[in-house]
Amino acid sequence: MSKAITADAIIIGGGVAGLSTAMQLAGRGAKVIVLERERIGNGSTGRAAGLLGQLRGNAEHTRMLMDGVEIVRELEKQAGVEIFVPTGSLRIAETPERAEEIAALVAMGKSIGFEIDHASADEVSRMLPYMRTDDLLDACYSPTDGHIQPAELVSAYLKIGKARGVEYRTHTPVVQILLDGDRVRGVRATDGEYHADVVVNAGGPWSYLNAELADAVLPTAAIGHYYLTTRPDPAHPVDRLSPAIRDRHLRLYTRPESGGLIVGIYDPEPELHDMRRLPVDFDMSRMKAARDSIQVAQLLDAANRRFPWIDGRTPMSITTGIMTFTPDARPFCGKMPDIDGLYHCSGFSGHGIVQSPTIGLIMSQLILDGESTYDCESIEADRYFDVPGYVNRVEIEEKCVRMAGNYYGGVERPRPVASGSR
Amino acid sequence: MKILVPTKRVPDTDQKIVASADGLRVETDHIPHVINPFDAIAVEEAVRISERLRDVEVVAVGIGGPEYEQPLRTALAMGAARGIIVQCAKPLDPWNVSRLLKAIVERETPDLVLMGKQAVDDDANQTGQFLAALLDWPQATFASRLEFIGNELRVDRETDHGIETLTLTLPALVTTDLRLNEPRYASMAGIMKARKKPLETIAAGELGVPLEPRVEVIRYRSGDTRRAGERLASLDEFAALIAQAAGIGG
């Protein structure tokens, strides 16, 4: 390719973040090209379980997730696929601390009109006959939660994006970000230059390396994650609409999958990956867990405590992949102060599938309008810009790993003496 | 009863593997290595036997450099009782592997050798057969089911013509096929215990087996790694393709 190709926006990365952003930008008339180093959806997106729990500690995040479901409903209509599976979700508590957490959650949900209520152990065991419930102190049920099927979401983004004129180039790694002083001019990929005033770094776990191409620091780290999927077992049928479960004490989440059960874990000592050391043509769908993987063993031990019929000999498959964590488990969406036109959209900390519908909308607003209809303070890309302690890789990784390790664990650590309010 | 399970460390063949530029070796350094999948099946079967019957000791053995500790620890975590590494820096062909294994069998005097039908890196499918012949033991290859009946071992083998059932007297050698079992993932307790299980290292030279290479690798060449498949965006597209191929509709 000799002559550079021009567009309004170049998106680096064909995962849900890049695809959603591309679709939204094209919906407002922009000419968009998505450049993907492997195949579409070969990064974290292709490995995800897709669990959607809408109620978050932060009210604006809850609004983003609830609106995301609306967007998904619209995508389902336009693309003619089923994306969202409304199973409902349960949070369970087996310790007093977790029970307190649930009480607070129910109160918070109700205060903003989110459908949620306590559920007794009996109710829980009726809903989930395959789960151990005799040790539960409390539980809460949210009927409007569920999961998003990642492959179907990707196919809807693609179908609608294509109809709007988005161009997708696979097996096309971006190797350079072209700058003109403090302005972005485009990128160089393995097949030549692409010129645009807007470049979006939606590189998932690779996004910190993409940022480095522009001498920018993106405080994210690539974290290993594991879940198991049992094969359907007539002795323990899992209905396709069985509620998702979150058991923060055991660090587990579950959802139904093809008659079996997905059980995933937020490992207290997560694996850190160095994306630079992976081969250029690294294919995340080929990642595999060893028969004696510590992470799998931990997952199995925890799963066995909640589902006594699951152990290392249960017919199952193990899925492992890499997700992108940030020091506060919130994504980075937007620009850094020192480079114009270069937008980041990454760091979804295990929630990118379900955040992507609204995040794509937010990105298109930030890019085309310079501001969003959402309060983006907590997800601004520059919130750690030049902040001491968040500059070099070692310290960044240490903080992200700690966040990932504490992700479900929070409550178990000793807390400061209560100051009256919570 | 004692069961000896030979294991091999192989590159994960689901990864992209290429030959080096000079064709003299396969580039596997950047690729994760695993216990040969057929050997994992052999370990699983041996461990299941030890869980079912009394007084069964499962001994895993590997031949190679210090990196062989990894597949042996996997076997120990899955439930083998102890491991033996036969230290040997040279790459070996199946003939010499079976000769070294014969020396180990003579030291350990197992009742059963249970091993993978082949290693997925070279797919030679020879070592078990050589070893049985060297020992002059009955052998059953490609086992899909094992059962002890009294002092005999009944084995179903998968052949091109269907399932063949053999009865072997012990000591015997059995090689495992894919459908024999589904290997377990080790538990945390299994992994912790494995760290304390004995792992003995023996220098190949101590076994008194002069190596006599019979196979020389002349050249490796990468095959066409492109898969014929294509990724489709939706079920609809898939259905349309199928319909087209079948000559229905569109």
Ligand SMILES: Cc1cc2nc3c(=O)[nH]c(=O)nc-3n(C[C@H](O)[C@H](O)[C@H](O)COP(=O)(O)OP(=O)(O)OC[C@H]3O[C@@H](n4cnc5c(N)ncnc54)[C@H](O)[C@@H]3O)c2cc1C
């Ligand atoms: C095992 C597992 C389970 C998960 N479960 C859930 C869940 O239940 N719910 C949920 O919401 N989320 C879940 N996630 C997280 C979710 O997968 C991610 O948050 C989401 O997929 C992130 O999307 P992304 O587009 O940012 O990144 P990715 O999907 O990784 O996409 C980034 C893409 O950019 C490409 N790329 C990077 N650099 C370049 C370059 N220089 N040039 C060209 N292309 C480039 C990559 O190849 C990749 O395809 C899970 C993740 C894992 C690993």
